[in-house]
Amino acid sequence: MTRVTLFKTSQYKERIYLLFVKRSLFYLIILLIIQSLIAYGSILLFDILPESLTGMPKEHVIQRQLQTGAANLIRLQIAEHPERSAQETLNQLQPLFGYQLMLTPNTHNLSDTVEESLIHHGIGFDDEDSYIYATLDDNNLLKLGPMASSDILDANLMSFWIYLILWSIISSIIFFIIFYLAFSHYWRDTVNIRHTAEALTEGNLKARVKPAQTWLFKPLTIVLNRMAAQIEHLVTTNQTMSHAMAHELRTPLSRVRFELSMMEEAQTIDEVIPYIDGIKQDVDELEALINISLNFFKLQQNKIVPNLTTINLPIWVNKLCDSLMMLKPDNFSFLHRCDYIECQIDTRLTDIIIKNLIMNAFKYANSQAELTIYQKDKKLFIEVDDDGAGINPVERHKVFIPFSRLDTSRTRSTGGYGLGLAYVKLIAEAHNGSVFITTSELGGAKFVVILNHDLGE
Numbered sequence: 001m002t003r004v005t006l007f008k009t010s011q012y013k014e015r016i017y018l019l020f021v022k023r024s025l026f027y028l029i030i031l032l033i034i035q036s037l038i039a040y041g042s043i044l045l046f047d048i049l050p051e052s053l054t055g056m057p058k059e060h061v062i063q064r065q066l067q068t069g070a071a072n073l074i075r076l077q078i079a080e081h082p083e084r085s086a087q088e089t090l091n092q093l094q095p096l097f098g099y100q101l102m103l104t105p106n107t108h109n110l111s112d113t114v115e116e117s118l119i120h121h122g123i124g125f126d127d128e129d130s131y132i133y134a135t136l137d138d139n140n141l142l143k144l145g146p147m148a149s150s151d152i153l154d155a156n157l158m159s160f161w162i163y164l165i166l167w168s169i170i171s172s173i174i175f176f177i178i179f180y181l182a183f184s185h186y187w188r189d190t191v192n193i194r195h196t197a198e199a200l201t202e203g204n205l206k207a208r209v210k211p212a213q214t215w216l217f218k219p220l221t222i223v224l225n226r227m228a229a230q231i232e233h234l235v236t237t238n239q240t241m242s243h244a245m246a247h248e249l250r251t252p253l254s255r256v257r258f259e260l261s262m263m264e265e266a267q268t269i270d271e272v273i274p275y276i277d278g279i280k281q282d283v284d285e286l287e288a289l290i291n292i293s294l295n296f297f298k299l300q301q302n303k304i305v306p307n308l309t310t311i312n313l314p315i316w317v318n319k320l321c322d323s324l325m326m327l328k329p330d331n332f333s334f335l336h337r338c339d340y341i342e343c344q345i346d347t348r349l350t351d352i353i354i355k356n357l358i359m360n361a362f363k364y365a366n367s368q369a370e371l372t373i374y375q376k377d378k379k380l381f382i383e384v385d386d387d388g389a390g391i392n393p394v395e396r397h398k399v400f401i402p403f404s405r406l407d408t409s410r411t412r413s414t415g416g417y418g419l420g421l422a423y424v425k426l427i428a429e430a431h432n433g434s435v436f437i438t439t440s441e442l443g444g445a446k447f448v449v450i451l452n453h454d455l456g457e
Helices: 003-048 059-080 086-096 112-121 157-201 218-265 269-301 313-327 347-364 393-400 420-430
Strands: 100-105 123-126 131-135 140-145 309-312 333-338 342-345 368-376 379-386 434-439 445-452
Touching (some): 059 086, 059 112, 059 123, 059 131, 059 140, 086 100, 112 123, 112 131, 157 218, 218 269, 309 313, 313 333, 313 368, 333 347, 342 347, 347 368, 347 420, 347 445, 393 420, 393 434, 420 434
Parallel strands (some): 333 368
Antiparallel strands (some): 100 140, 123 131, 131 140, 309 342, 368 379, 434 445
């Protein structure tokens, strides 16, 4: 990886990290606000629910039960000292209490809850002002308070918001930890996919997605890697073909330029005629090269869909081989064997495969070649052996590259443009099959084509 690529990758990761931090902070603030509203609403809702549902007594019941003893003791002290006023007794007892002891007229406006509690229990608690009211024998009420309360709704505004903020922060942190543990792998897979997609967009066709850690993105990474491999293959093949075509076009163009130069120097029409014929041949060669290249491009770009037809394979192969006998070199032995089966094949595409393999054997074999076709595990095998010079195992893959030529045993003198075997490879792949080369028992090369589709019974 170059320094420029490493620098771009580092910049990309830094941008992703900053974007993640900014968005995390934004979402955290939003979450804190929402959590505070939820907490406040939950407290209010819980407070108004009846005791039968929550199992917790109301504040006025708790305060009434806690202060009943104190109110009764104050009443006893007032009753035991009739010689002094109730206020004097309260003044004497005041140092013993942490809240105020007061008297208030019975005409004091009290809430319905307090009034009802005074009637039934003789003591009541006012939630609004946090005072205890107790009845006395005279026309006054004993007023105690204000009472300390643990109810968060009764706290001051600052304390209440501190509680809400603490509750929101703790719950948000817990939420983000759970969220991170649950979705961090998804985030990493997303970043990897995005990084690979951007690399492919920038022209790095070798970029691939790391294996996904999550089930959701595993199919996507597989498809993206396949797509990248296919794009790389197509681009590489097209580049190879473009370079090869430029090389193939150079030779006839050079001959045409030479022939035109010789025509300018010719003195008589008889000297010009041979060069005119040569130019015509070169133009025909250029036209043939362009046509066969265009056909290969079309076959490569368009998805080949085999049109399967049920045939008697031996009869069809015999007819095909008979049509090629006239092209067989002199003193050349060609044998063909085929299983007696009926199968489903695309006769047009299979015809191209067999013809190209046989014509290839006619060109490069010394004196004999064999065609063998058989079925195994519902796959159709097409094998062509020859006794030629063979192909070096290191270079066998090159013969399927368009316009490729190997050593001097397969030179330009044999004719063609090196597209026949490239056609065979394309057609085999369209049948979900493959093509490869091994060493033949005849001493040369063995081409094996496997067509993988439903071949019938």
